[in-house]
Amino acid sequence: MSVMTPKMVKVFERPRSLADIEFTYCPGCHHGLITRIIAQVIDELGIQERTVVVGPVGCSVFVYQWFRCDGIQSAHGRACAVATGIKRVNPDLIVFTYQGDGDLAAIGTAESIHAANRGENITVIFINNQIYGMTGGQMAPTTLIGQWATSCPEGRDAGLAGYPIRFAEIVAQLDAPVYVTRQSLYDQKRIRATSRAIKKAFQYQVEGKGYSLVEILANCPTSWHMKPVESNRWIADEVVKVFPLGDLVDRG
């Protein structure tokens, strides 16, 4: 730091709510970026001391370690049910779940949809990277038609495995959710839009408005067999055609 002139001011640093430990994610993985954005939102809203994160099963299974706030690890897919319990017993806490597509949209479909339908006052952060990363790159419910995965080596076949689930659209059909949006992180503009969306979702919970879902189109360079920069381009060129970006519901 001694090389700085007195006029140099620090304009970006690690958020306070982010623990000072290294992520276990692969190089270029959007999980770390999303975790940093959430930590920054927690800092900005000043809710660190009353925030609880509910973790999933998947690559982000250690999510309770990354944040400097309380955290709990739920059974696979049950994060929304666990979050419901925490929030109902302690309504003053700010409770959010952090779930991947395998957790939220496959094994946990029932819990995820019914928590949304009840309008629980929780925030759900849904990381949609269209693949099962931790287990070795198998097909997820969100895998694109024709996309390669280890369990569909010829590409996903709609006749055999169905179509990609648009979970945000399913939740947006319900009457209860206050805020449902889909965002991505493939360029600076999108990263800022995602930050604003996550902040709005937390803000609505702080104001007691109800359930919010932020779906984020993320990458998986390792399982997609792409370089991180290529994976961003793939999201911009292909994934957004199947999963359109933008707010689906905003009743705040």
Place this chain on the structure above:
Amino acid sequence: MPKGMVLFDRERCKGCGLCIAVCPRQVLSYSGEYNQRGYNVTRMEDPDRCTGCAFCALTCPDVTIEVYREISPGKGRSNG
């Protein structure tokens, strides 16, 4: 005189290259040096061109970058 400066946490850099791709003034590049984990870490290739825009830090998935910017007296700071 550069308007900005970035500091890397070398041991946490995984060499993914997203910061190099996002820098609008091509300040960053791979250093050719490897950290203890064996990743080719990023460095400031052309420090004089840095404006402190913080695009690299906002993109870094491993939060390895701190950004400093020259700010004229009286102006506040902004984190991203």
